[in-house]
Amino acid sequence: MPTKPYCIHNYFACYGFADFLRGTIALYYFCKKYNYDLYIDTTTSNVFKYLKPNTKYFLHDGIEKYYKNTSFYKYNCPGMSYHDIYINLENSFKQGKSFIVSTNSMYNINAQGIPQYWGDIEDNCKEFMREILQPNTLLNNRIQDVFTNIYNMKENDQFKIIHSRSGDDFKKEDEQMCENFHRKICKYMEGDKNIEYILICDNVYIGHNLNKNIPLLKYWENMKYHSGNKTVSDEGIINVLVDYFIMSKAYELLPIGPCGSGFNLSSSLIFGSKLKRKESI
Numbered sequence: 001m002p003t004k005p006y007c008i009h010n011y012f013a014c015y016g017f018a019d020f021l022r023g024t025i026a027l028y029y030f031c032k033k034y035n036y037d038l039y040i041d042t043t044t045s046n047v048f049k050y051l052k053p054n055t056k057y058f059l060h061d062g063i064e065k066y067y068k069n070t071s072f073y074k075y076n077c078p079g080m081s082y083h084d085i086y087i088n089l090e091n092s093f094k095q096g097k098s099f100i101v102s103t104n105s106m107y108n109i110n111a112q113g114i115p116q117y118w119g120d121i122e123d124n125c126k127e128f129m130r131e132i133l134q135p136n137t138l139l140n141n142r143i144q145d146v147f148t149n150i151y152n153m154k155e156n157d158q159f160k161i162i163h164s165r166s167g168d169d170f171k172k173e174d175e176q177m178c179e180n181f182h183r184k185i186c187k188y189m190e191g192d193k194n195i196e197y198i199l200i201c202d203n204v205y206i207g208h209n210l211n212k213n214i215p216l217l218k219y220w221e222n223m224k225y226h227s228g229n230k231t232v233s234d235e236g237i238i239n240v241l242v243d244y245f246i247m248s249k250a251y252e253l254l255p256i257g258p259c260g261s262g263f264n265l266s267s268s269l270i271f272g273s274k275l276k277r278k279e280s281i
Contacts, residue, residue, distance in 0.1 A: 005098045006037040008059065008066055011045035012074060012102030017240055018262030019076075019104035020045075021129070021270070022118065026089065026107035028125050034093040039066075040132065041100070046237050052134040067100060075103040082106050082115045118265045129270045135245055142242050151218045153196060161250040162188075162217070163264045164201040164210070165257040173205040181206060181256055182213060188254070189216060195251070200243050 009027055011020050024040070031038040042048035042060045059066060073092055075085040085105045092099055108119025121129075135143065147155050162185055166177055189197055199219040201207035211219040222243070225236035247253065247264060248271040255264050 004035060004037060005096055006039060006066070007031055007093070007098070008039045008041050008070075008100040010041045010072070010100055010102045011047065012076065015076060015104050016262070017047065017244065018266045020047075021133075021266045022107065022262060023103040023105050024132075025121060025125060025129065026086075026103065026105040027101070028128055029107050030090060030093045034096070036093065036098075041066075044102075046232075046234055047241065049234070050136055050139040050238060050241055051132070052136045054132055054134075057128075057132055066098075070098050070100055072100045073102075075101060075105060077104060086115050117260065118262065118269065121269050126270055126272070133270065135241070139238065139241055139245070142238055143245055146220050146242060146246065150220045151196075151198060153218070155249060157196060158251045159196040159198050159218075160192075160252040160254060161198050161200055161247055162254045162256055163247065163261060164199060164203065164206055165255060165259045165261040165264070166203045166206060172203060174203075177257075178206045178209050182210060184256060185210065185214060185217065189214070198246065198250070200247055 007027055007030070009020075009024055027038055030036070038057065039059045040048075040057055041063055042058045043063055048058065048060075053060075071092075073088070075089050077085060080088070082105070085103060086109070089101065089103055089105050092101065106115035106117065107121075108116040110116055144155065147153050153159065164181055166172070166174065185197075185199075197217050199207065199210055199217050201210065201219070202224055204221075204224055207219060208221060210217060211221060220242075222239040223233075223236045225232045225240055244263065244267060247267045253264055253268055255261060
């Protein structure tokens with residue numbers, strides 16, 4: 001058991017992978033500020049079945065002893081405003097007592113005290129996040145299989161990722177949006193033919209049609225899920241994580257679509273040395 005107060009992050013099944021990562025970053029900063037140890041309860045999501053065990057930060061066996069007589073808080077959006085989440089979370093640390101929390105809190109606060117959507121993270125935080133975000137052998141094999149048998153590439157080949165983000169309706173058939181994406185992607189690729197392009201997409205219809213109509217665009221027709229969804233299968237979680245770690249290897253990340261994405265932002269911020277720039281096309 002830790003000798004100083006600890007905070008345990010619980011991946012409560014209600015939000016996506018990037019939400020969990022953002023909350024973890026927020027907890028990292030608060031733990032540093034208030035001298036807490038930070039742990040992650042890996043029994044709360046099957047995501048952790050596909051990450052390397054981490055004896056320094058991950059808790060699994062004997063987790064029950066940490067929960068005994070320890071307060072549990074749920075500071076999440078939807079349900080609370082991000083401002084209230086941040087304030088309540090910091091107040092929990094100010095009590096100086098160990099606690100368990102599920103949160104997708106922001107961590108970047110402006111001069112007026114308003115939480116901002118993501119933001120730069122310090123090098124030590126990047127190292128911490130990279131340490132806990134390491135694919136295990138099974139997941140690495142799936143990533144390698146996608147590169148070899150679907151992309152016909154090597155993992156260390158230079159490539160750009162076009163990340164299509166159209167919202168959380170993974171099966172919506174939006175012909176106009178698809179045509180708009182098609183036009184913009186073709187125009188961009190025509191101006192830069194000396195590198196491979198990979199499409200990562202959150203919509204089955206759009207992904208299928210872009211793959212069919214843009215032969216040079218490499219695409220894995222996979223399952224679309226939020227990893228925090230209570231009904232997501234293990235295969236769905238693997239699909240989410242494979243996409244995420246492929247994104248982390250990109251030379252350049254090019255978001256497209258009307259919706260912002262913590263998925264690509266977190267990948268860029270955490271694995272930034274491999275992502276040269278972010279650009280909306």
